[in-house]
Amino acid sequence: MIQQRKMKRLLSRSALLLTAASFLTLPMATSAFAGKEGVFLSDSVYFTLDKVSLSVGAEDGSLRFSLGLNNNSNAIVDFNNYGVKVIDTNGITYTAKLNEKVVARVKAGETGTFKFTSEIPNNLTPSDLKVDIFRWNNNSTSDIGALSVESAMVESGQTLEQQAVINLKEIDTTLAEETLVTAKLGQSYKVYKDGVWMVYTDLILSNESNASVKLPEGLELNFQDSKGLTYGAQFVASVGALLPDQPVTVTLQAAVPASLDTNKLSLLFSPKGKVKTALLGTLNAAKTFSVARLGDKVTYPNKDDSGALNGLVMSTTWAAAIQQTDGLHVQANVTLTNTSDGIVSVPALTGEFQASRSNVGVTSSDNAVRSAYLSPNESTTFHFQGIIPASLNAEALQLVVLEKQGTTASTTTGTGTGSSSGSGTGAAGNNSDTPKQGTSLPVAVTSLAGAGVAGEATTYAAAQAYKIGDPFKLAATNSMDSNMDMSLVELGMSVNTDFGYKTVVAKYKLTNKSTTTLALPDFQTELTNEEGYTYTGVRQTNVAKNIAPNTSYVLNYSYMVPDTEDADKLALNLYDTNRLAMGSYKTEVQPIPATGPISVYPFTIDFDDYSLSATYNKDNSYSYRLRLDLDVQRQAQVITDANFSSLVFEVVDTEGRLLSSKPMTFTGQQRILSGVQFLEFNNIRSEQITSDSYFNIYEVITTPNGEAKRLIRTIRP
Template sequence: MIINRLREAASSRIVRITAILFTALCIAFSAWTSGISFAGKEGVFINSSVYFTLENVSISKGSSNQTMQFQLQLNNDGDSILDYNYYGVKVTSASGGSYYAQLSKQANAQVPGHTAVSYYYVSTIPAGLDASQLQVTVFERNGNGSSVRDIGSLSVANAQSIGQTNNQLLVNLSDVDTAVTTNSFVSYQAVKAVTLPQDGKWTLLVDAMVTPTGTETITLPSGIKYLLHDGQGRTLTLSSNAVQGTSINAGQSKHILLTTTMDTLPSTDAMTLDLSLDSTGITSLGKLSLAPLFQLAKMGERVPYVLNGREGITIELQKADAQEINNKNGALLTAVLHNDSKSTIKAPTLQGVLISKEATLSVNTSAVVVPETYLAPGESGSYRFAAQLPEGTAAEKLQFLVSEAVTDVSASNKTNTNTNTGTNTNTPASTGSNTTANSTTTGSNASSGGTQNSTEAGSIPILAASLSEGLSAGSNMNNIPQYELGQSIVFDSSSELIDPNLKVSLVELNGHTDSENGYQTVVAKFKLMNNSNETLTIPNFGTSLTDSSGTTYPGARQTTTLQELIPNTAYVYSYSYMLPPAATGQFKLSITDASNTSSIKVPIANYKVSVAQTGEEDPQAVAKKLSLYPFDVTLDYWAINAQYSSGSYTYTLKGNFDIKKSEQVIVDDSFSTLEFEVVDATNRILGSTTNKLQGTGKLISGLQTITFANVKSEQLEYPVTIRAYEVITTSTGTAKRLLATLTQ
């Protein structure tokens, strides 16, 4: 009995202890849930139905401090209206720091049940803190607002969305202009900085992008002074030009072009941009480091194209080639714009400048190729710039600057005489924000308060690239594809000269050296095939051959009267080149387009080719094959005879000719002719005759006799040689290509 009572007492004590522990856990859990919860999304709870979440955070890093923008969302899942005026936030750090947070947008403080309202804040924090060290702390005010109580904190690193932007400052327009009574914030981001030699001096140019953070239209404040600290103790005032006007709608980004002139090339390693309310920088709104913005892109490196708020657009300097322009050294540079966005864009007007810092020289280029007006998503557009280089220019020391030309540039007051004496500054408080949300949303009426000069032209720097690898030499064939006769030539997509339905191929490339004239004649024969159902215009492209030493030999085009090509037919015409006998081996064949406004011959295809030497076969061989595409002329029997009559000699060539032609190829009267020439043992020409392969009196298949009449000679020459040539009429004269030699 006693044992049972002891057991019952012990059991009763266990039940009481368990109940006490359970009650304590419930109280602890209740207290914990009134602060912060990590179920799904991190939140700070007022009660089981009302809680705060941190939705979006962006940190803008300047030189001396950084600005944090964040969105605090109040979620009211209860039935009653909640007044946000009793709450506020501050930014705190792991080391115990507390930083003032200011509402950046007007919002409704009365939050009805079953709704959520977002409140947007801005806080200035020290530059050394990162997201992992920061929290957004929610506090509650008592009835009269004399004290506050922290409710809980939200980790910045765990926010729903977090981003960081370097070289960016956030400015409250009310700090600049006293006429602005509401909080209207704009971000200033330094995008690009370049130095440009002009007229013996140096122009420093900074491109700054300005974006409103709120929902109102703002006007750029004229009270801000843009100062340049060069890192050597000097402070210069930058003049400003607002691209496309000073009014900026919500969601828009516009650019300010900041410039100054220096007598010598400045050092850019420690430069900073200072946004200030005075011309000395005493009342500074913040500084941005410019040193990283002078960095040069490498060849083939894509850089973001940030003008006018475009996203997903990049640009690269794809290649830089040596190009002869007006018989002098020049450069041809190709920049490619890539549209990786989700929408169609209008191709901008771009300008290019070659810069030599050593020579204090800027050379403007001509845009000889531009893309289509619009680029669809996933498309790319090529810009090709050409410039003649001054003698002695070191190509590997050059830089290439690409800018977008703009015509709507509003110049601000160059003298920067605007002042603003009513500046409001906010004092950070460790207790958090003292700003009370209004019950209604109002618009901002920011005023510029300054004068604007007339609109003037300008350009915004987009890409600055180094040409440290120099210009690709005309003789550089390492990256040029080898060409096989008959294959379709692939043209640069930026050129519209060749219709896509017109197949162009090289069918012959032959040469021979005439010892009498002392030069080498090369003939390239191109076939154009119309694969479409429409008549196409025959393009007038140019060609050139470049040897291993980099010497370029232009091609002279065959004279032709045919202008159009009907469907499913082909046409052939030739180009002739005069080369020195020593120019042998492989060449770069360039097909060029001179249809641009500057008439610069822009390569649209480059291939590595070999020139076959003709006419060097055994001169006594019985069978001879003469190739004049689209004709193949075969001699399977031939004989040379001579006779004397009335003081002159007559030579004859008798042969059995077999002449075949490709049926698909059109041949007109301008086609090349077949010339036979008789020479003696001293290489003296005794006579010649010309035979057509097309038209009236053409040479046909069968046994034919070709006569060389009225040959003036003192005696019968023996042996004699007959040479067969293809003769082509070009715009610069007649070109003869040796086909075969016949010696009996």
Template structure:
């Protein structure tokens, strides 16, 4: 048996191969068949395999192919001297029958094409099959060689991806037996939409015949699960006229149970009402359900039937899930990158956050203004956010990215909507279809989606690592420099004051960034932060500015395990950091960043005024040290000195600042308190010293020290 040879040389006279309805003999055209497989009778006479179609029927499959007899010799070759059969990988042979009566004699310098069909089992793939050519020697067969079905498909540019070839004559007897349409499997998605779970499957349809045709109304589509249950499916949009050899991308949709096992799902093509008895073709969709993880770079699906990548890459570059009082706050950044050498159009994207084990979905969109195109290596990021029920755990979350697409994805004239194979949206102008499904299971920790559990470790004073995909200027560094808490017994709550240092590391003046902040304890309780009332508008290059936020927390809050969460003005997460409040030392220097204050000595005495009123005079011997060179202006916090009696009632108070008049400084200073009644003069009085931050909600006070005379 001769082995097939690859024609690596250029033939001076070679075959022009065409498939026709009957046998054709054509003059040879000069051509090169580099790499095409052939079985040679001699150096000038050889067989080639073309137009291979592997069909899957209800009971058995079939292999259709064209065998070319290329006669470059000077004499006629009689095909009657040769026979054809199909062999599988196990050596089992299958009869190949001619589809039509043709002339067997191929004249010198001509090519003859012979079309065959062979009945084969449904479970065979192209890699399993070969077309075997033998020579008749009276009643004996002498093998000459075999041609690989898989190689013929690859050489012809046919895909080896899962596909089914439908013989439409089995639905409409008025069609020719050559009315074949191949269906190639694309991507599949299981998503929650309009109250039901849906499966969407992309297909590429190609008319394998030599004339235009439409899918007959009698074609029915169904999804089938591993239990044999079927679920009706339809095309999302009307499928129009299919031109010969012109592939068209379409999408099929069907409602399925929430618990359907997609690893055992198939798409069935059958005559209407006969899915249980007659199946024209089957596509196993199990491996087409690809669910990406956060950080995975995935090729963006083509809008057309092209098999070449479009160069767009889609990545869920970041995601955060935080459990708050009003539900589960979910955020995700989806980045599109143009990896091609040309210009790529940016699609119109929306998204949904969905609970995989619950019938919950929240639609979200990014309304940011962006360019319509991406140049080579350019990227654009869509930010999506939503709030889901707090009971959903992160390991049951998925992000579905959707694109608004043109409804009609056909070539030629639009067909009318027929039952069973056309979409409910046939008359609409656009459809919103899934293009990616991303698991958000890695966005949380252990299924408990509190920001404290997901927060990164942080040491107060260090630079805060921030998410680069936010509106905050990258030339500004952030640091948490102080976090203190004190109790307000009059109102039954505690106050936490946080100080942030912002440093402009750029070369030009920048607007002082605006950001939001909250604190979350380990149980998921969230305390919103309020920014100080007045701040500077700008920050000069190579300088730092300090601003404060205050947080009201319950009286029982210990604040020993907190997550500090920062957001930009669009509520896009900047970062989440584990921290705890700092205790105030009972002795030694006290930090009021950027200063430290040491109370070296103090005395309190009463005074009698000329108007017969009484007062207090506080003598302080202070050591005030600026520990960092940062800007402190009139908006900086102040110190409040409050005299209270033994019951904690306020008698009188006085304020001092770190700038301007009444500035607190090193050395001996006197603070006078007036308007004290004689009956309020007693030995149980004490002085509370607070740092005070003015906020829109009132003054936030942090207790620094208590002086007892």
């Protein structure tokens, strides 16, 4: 039966300790305890409270503390004459058990330390508790004084923690004395992996004894849900010897049903086979399941006891879900940033897209080459992508980021051993087995709600704002090297009256920023108008295979659009060769200037002067001769080869009929140059000669579907 006692008011002997100068008999001990609360037996003998730890489990609590008996007198003080208990603000007392066998007689000039544990309710706070010291008087006791738990915790910087205190002697009776191990929860994750829903939980174990110890085989761990159902938990890797005062992070895993509610999940410690009858400790795991949102910055869980990953911050900075005919294409970028003052290693990460409460999981790897280390304030981004069933709700999607154990990210220099994360193992030197190489353990779960879903093509409303000429901010993919910049430099449209449709021509500039030659990337493009109509781009027929370092190359794509398309509100959608989106950007066609210079990137052409004359030929035909005074300027240093677009000059009569045409190129002997040039248009019949004939000038690119023409200027003599 729990007895209630009223607290006795502490008199002058239970006061704040004086300064070191007040205890000349033991200056070092007095200085060490200066400022602490004490309970005095005499002017030279007093008790102090140290190393206080208040733990709360799911169903109970535990108070652990060290009581110091400071003997500055000239005689031996026997601790057997005194007793200790814990008392709360309601006067209810709780037994304090001595944790280890120690010598009770404290010699003169020494300090004896006695470690205690008291089981208490889990709803008590440090301010509710005091450690009461009393004297044994034959069959009775008399209170001496009490020490504040809250004051001792504040003085040492301790906080209330959720942890279970496991007495291993209750499982392994061969142990010579009580051996306490504390268990605290780290992060927990619910992950669909290898066709099974799993719960992974990081567990921090601390050996509170004075000698190394191993967890006995008779210790059983189980997760328990709100219905009382239990799910056996195992360590991912074997746990070696636990060293004193050296916390070790291990990882638990348990197979669970998809419908498991993690908001009411507990971790139970018990002797094997006695989870229902003999609990040794419980921890509430509900609050350890954290699902981040897009853009949230979270601290990377440091499972490596060497601290090699301290300072890493992780964030899912971008995600997109695009509906295609073969399913929902999902992508996400995960950025790691080193916020520390030192260099940290880059972990090897993989991704998995999962849908909560659905048995669907799609793994993804980013094989991009990156450095093995990050300097202070440096970042690196991983890109993950996958295709999941189209019927799934994108708002329920989650990205699970996993770390491959025993490996690091691909590196650009050296082998880069990086950090071998020790999840599920003891600290270095603990002789514990690391997870098998290739094992992946979760480090973050992010909800992709709000990433947005488009229909068969990305909608105009979802596209990013864009200014022609700026580099695209592309999602990283395996087919686009990170050292390759790409931008849209021109977008023009012209009418094909003979065929009843319009042609849009887009020019993309690709720049190799690296110091080595790169392969010209392949990509797909689409234009989507505000109503959702989509026009697929066709790439020019012939292109270069490589781009030299520090040079640029222009690629042309053409799009057939209906005659009714105004093209004033378009979304440009870019995809890699696997139809995974790299970005979507708002744009519009550029107007054709009626006067002044015209752009055929990377050139500008200005028609300073022109004139037209007709000549009669001996074969009874006529020729037009067009005299041009041109000013041709190169806007940028971009490679122009035989695959570059050309110009075509067409003579058209008043009825819009083509009379003759003449091509000109930007390369070769007949290339367009600044100065005066003459163009001859032959084989025009006499009845076609009119004073109202005019010239249309087109930029022409060759595509697999034929020639695509963009009208750039009309000349009327």
